[in-house]
Each structure stands twice: as structure tokens, then as C-alpha cells.
Amino acid sequence: MQQWISLLSQNNVGNVLENEPLAKYTTWKIGGPADALVIPENKEQMVNLIQLLHKHQIPWMQLGRGSNMLVSDKGIRGVVVKPGEGFDYAEFHEGGVTAGAAHSFVKLSVVAAKKEWTGLEFGSGIPGTVGGAVYMNAGAHGSDVSRIFQSAEIVLETGELVRYSKEDMEFAYRHSVLHDRRGIVLEAAFALQQGERKVISESMAAYKDRRRRTQPLQMACAGSVFRNPPGDHAARLIEAAGLKGMTQGGAQVSTMHANFIVNTGQATAEDVITLMQQIQSTISSQNGINLVPEVFVVGER
Ligand SMILES: Cc1cc2nc3c(=O)[nH]c(=O)nc-3n(C[C@H](O)[C@H](O)[C@H](O)COP(=O)(O)OP(=O)(O)OC[C@H]3O[C@@H](n4cnc5c(N)ncnc54)[C@H](O)[C@@H]3O)c2cc1C
Ligand SMILES: NC(=O)C1=CN([C@@H]2O[C@H](COP(=O)(O)OP(=O)(O)OC[C@H]3O[C@@H](n4cnc5c(N)ncnc54)[C@H](OP(=O)(O)O)[C@@H]3O)[C@@H](O)[C@H]2O)C=CC1
Numbered sequence: 001m002q003q004w005i006s007l008l009s010q011n012n013v014g015n016v017l018e019n020e021p022l023a024k025y026t027t028w029k030i031g032g033p034a035d036a037l038v039i040p041e042n043k044e045q046m047v048n049l050i051q052l053l054h055k056h057q058i059p060w061m062q063l064g065r066g067s068n069m070l071v072s073d074k075g076i077r078g079v080v081v082k083p084g085e086g087f088d089y090a091e092f093h094e095g096g097v098t099a100g101a102a103h104s105f106v107k108l109s110v111v112a113a114k115k116e117w118t119g120l121e122f123g124s125g126i127p128g129t130v131g132g133a134v135y136m137n138a139g140a141h142g143s144d145v146s147r148i149f150q151s152a153e154i155v156l157e158t159g160e161l162v163r164y165s166k167e168d169m170e171f172a173y174r175h176s177v178l179h180d181r182r183g184i185v186l187e188a189a190f191a192l193q194q195g196e197r198k199v200i201s202e203s204m205a206a207y208k209d210r211r212r213r214t215q216p217l218q219m220a221c222a223g224s225v226f227r228n229p230p231g232d233h234a235a236r237l238i239e240a241a242g243l244k245g246m247t248q249g250g251a252q253v254s255t256m257h258a259n260f261i262v263n264t265g266q267a268t269a270e271d272v273i274t275l276m277q278q279i280q281s282t283i284s285s286q287n288g289i290n291l292v293p294e295v296f297v298v299g300e301r
């Protein structure tokens with residue numbers, strides 16, 4: 001056992017799972033083990049953990065629901081930090097809602113709609129956590145997190161607890177400052193308006209219907225694999241290149257949506273990575289466009 005794993009277990013940092021396979025924590029259902037998966041349940045445990053990791057220079061990364069994440073077959077060397085059930089809460093109040101990092105973004109939008117709050121409708125098909133949605137500035141149907149974000153409580157990699165405003169977050173298309181400055185979101189506050197139940201539920205039903213028609217929701221996947229290049233759509237380019245349906249081992253370019261790669265059952269991370277590289281080289285040579293992954297490929301290769 002790595003010496004630092006016993007160090008973590010001896011401290012108040014939450015549950016420490018050693019050599020934990022990560023496939024079950026990702027929507028692609030792919031991924032080897034983490035040396036340690038640590039699940040803090042409250043702010044104190046999270047701050048203790050990050051301070052220990054910083055002090056002992058132990059490599060770490062954070063995980064939400066793993067719906068935008070490709071974990072390598074050999075897995076993660078070091079610690080994976082996943083906010084636990086203690087971070088799964090949502091408190092509605094005047095002007096909006098404050099939600100814990102582990103709360104489902106889909107459920108947040110569904111409950112907001114039931115309470116006749118408008119602003120979160122776009123989130124009803126984004127199957128990650130609040131923490132992941134803030135990190136990614138997740139968005140759909142012409143809106144994104146930055147449109148409703150008020151502030152977030154964050155533990156920086158030094159262990160310092162800070163509250164970031166919207167300006168601090170430097171949101172852009174699928175981007176936040178946390179891509180450049182490491183930290184873990186503990187909770188986020190979103191500004192919402194009172195709306196009409198009928199209008200809210202009609203737009204959510206339309207979004208749901210559109211997704212069901214255009215995205216392979218029943219297959220294990222991680223949503224869009226590549227970011228859209230300026231002025232175009234990765235899916236349009238991939239379909240036009242004739243790559244829809246292309247397979248590599250158990251991975252397939254979805255026959256429904258060309259920017260989704262689905263796990264047909266036994267895909268490995270290497271299968272997905274090979275397919276991604278084939279797509280990138282084809283689009284680069286045919287269109288001169290460098291497709292940039294939206295999904296994060298993490299772990300030892
Ligand atoms: C069927 C399907 C449809 C999708 N549709 C959309 C869509 O329409 N729009 C869209 O934007 N995305 C979409 N996605 C992608 C994905 O759901 C989003 O990117 C989501 O926000 C990721 O959240 P997560 O909790 O799963 O994060 P993860 O995949 O676990 O992590 C993603 C990134 O966020 C970081 N992170 C996670 N939690 C935290 C935290 N608490 N603090 C700081 N950083 C953290 C991780 O380190 C990682 O870098 C879709 C995915 C699927 C499977
Ligand atoms: N392809 C993949 O790898 C994955 C795809 N997904 C897809 O992402 C979506 C969200 O999944 P998940 O986060 O697990 O949440 P769920 O689908 O479990 O939904 C959580 C709750 O919200 C309700 N709900 C969801 N969407 C709406 C909506 N638009 N309007 C009203 N109620 C809604 C659900 O009710 P009800 O059951 O009645 O819809 C359920 O009670 C689903 O479409 C799911 O199929 C999720 C994970 C992985």
C-alpha cells in the first residue's frame with residue numbers, strides 16, 4: 001500500500017477506498033482503478049483532505065458524475081476526490097437556489113421547475129453534478145451556467161476556502177477559471193426568476209423531446225466528445241466525412257449523433273481514444289480544422 005493512503009485513512013477526510021475501479025463512476029462505464037477514491041462528506045473533511053494532499057504533494061483530481069470524463073484503462077495514480085452525499089442538497093430561497101456540488105444538475109432543474117422558478121430549464125438533460133456543471137460552464141439550448149451563476153464556494157488546491165463571484169469564474173464556452181486554477185466547488189448559488197409553470201414545463205418537454213430524437217441517451221456515452229469549432233458543428237463535420245457508425249473495438253461513432261461516441265458493451269478507453277484520434281486526423285486533413293476534445297482524458301496510459 002502507498003504510504004500516503006494510510007496517512008489519509010488516519011485523518012478526518014471521509015471514506016477512503018483503495019484501488020477502486022472507476023468504470024462504475026463514469027457514464028461511459030469505462031476506466032481502471034484509482035489508487036484511492038476519497039469521498040469527503042462535509043466542508044471540514046474536504047479542506048482537511050486538500051490541505052493534506054497539498055502538504056504531501058500527492059497528485060489528485062476531482063470527479064463529479066463522470067459524465068464528461070474518459071478514465072484510462074490503467075486508471076489514476078494518486079487520489080480521486082469525489083464530493084459525497086453530504087454535498088447533495090438544494091436550498092431554494094428568495095431569488096434562486098443554493099446547491100451542493102454533488103447534487104444532480106438534472107434534478108435541480110426539475111425541482112426548480114416544479115417550484116415555478118425559471119432559468120434552469122436548459123439543465124434538464126445535462127446528467128452531471130452541480131460541481132461538474134460549474135467547472136464546465138455546462139450549457140444547452142442557447143443557455144449555460146454563466147447565465148444564472150451568482151457565486152460558488154471553492155477549496156483551492158492550497159486548501160484555502162474562497163467564494164468566487166461570476167466575474168472571478170471567467171466563464172466562456174465550456175470553460176471556467178477552474179480549468180487554469182485548480183480548486184473544488186463545494187456549493188454554488190444560482191439566480192432564478194419566478195415563472196409560469198406551464199411555460200417552464202413546455203420548454204423542458206421540448207428540450208427533452210429534441211434530445212430523445214437527436215442524442216443516443218440509452219447508450220453509455222459522455223455527451224459531445226469534441227467542442228464545436230467556431231461557426232460550425234463537430235457533428236456536421238464528422239458526418240460529412242462519412243465517419244458515422246465507424247467502430248474501434250467496443251467503441252462506435254454513434255449512428256444517431258456523430259459527435260457522440262458510444263460504448264456498445266465492452267469498449268476500453270484505448271478504443272475510444274483511437275476513435276477520437278481517427279476522427280481528428282480525418283477532419284484535420286479534409287477540413288483543416290483541429291477538433292478539440294470537450295471530454296477529459298485522464299489517467300495513466
Ligand atoms: C447524455 C449526455 C448528454 C450531455 N449533454 C450535455 C449538454 O447538453 N451540455 C453540456 O454542457 N454537457 C453535456 N454533457 C456532458 C456532461 O454531462 C457535462 O459536462 C457535466 O457538466 C459534467 O458534470 P459531471 O459532474 O459529470 O463532471 P465530471 O465528468 O465528473 O467532470 C468534468 C470536469 O469537471 C470537474 N469537476 C467535477 N466536479 C467538480 C467539482 N465539484 N469542483 C470542481 N471541478 C469539478 C472534473 O475534474 C472534470 O475536469 C452530456 C453528457 C451526457 C452523458
Ligand atoms: N447515455 C448515457 O451514458 C447517459 C445518459 N443519461 C441521460 O441523461 C438524462 C438525465 O439523466 P439523469 O441525470 O440520470 O436523470 P434522470 O433521467 O434519472 O432524471 C432524474 C429525475 O428528473 C426527471 N426528469 C428528467 N428530465 C426531465 C425533464 N426534462 N422534465 C421533467 N422531468 C425530468 C426524471 O423523471 P422521468 O424519469 O419521468 O424522466 C427523474 O425523476 C436522461 O435522459 C438519461 O437517459 C444519463 C446518464 C448517462
Ligand SMILES: C=C(O[C@H]1[C@H](O)[C@@H](CO)O[C@H](OP(=O)(O)OP(=O)(O)OC[C@H]2O[C@@H](n3ccc(=O)[nH]c3=O)[C@H](O)[C@@H]2O)[C@@H]1NC(C)=O)C(=O)O
Nearest residue numbers: 140141142214223224226227228233235236239256257258
Ligand atoms: C451534448 C452536449 O452539448 C450539446 C447540446 O446538448 C446541444 C443542444 O444545445 O448543442 C450542442 O451540440 P450540437 O452542436 O451537436 O447540436 P445539434 O443540434 O445536435 O447539432 C448541430 C448541427 O449538427 C448537425 N448534425 C448533428 C448530428 C449529426 O449526427 N450530424 C449532423 O450533421 C445537425 O444537423 C445540426 O445542424 C452541444 N455540444 C457542443 C459540443 O457544444 C455536450 O456538451 O456534451
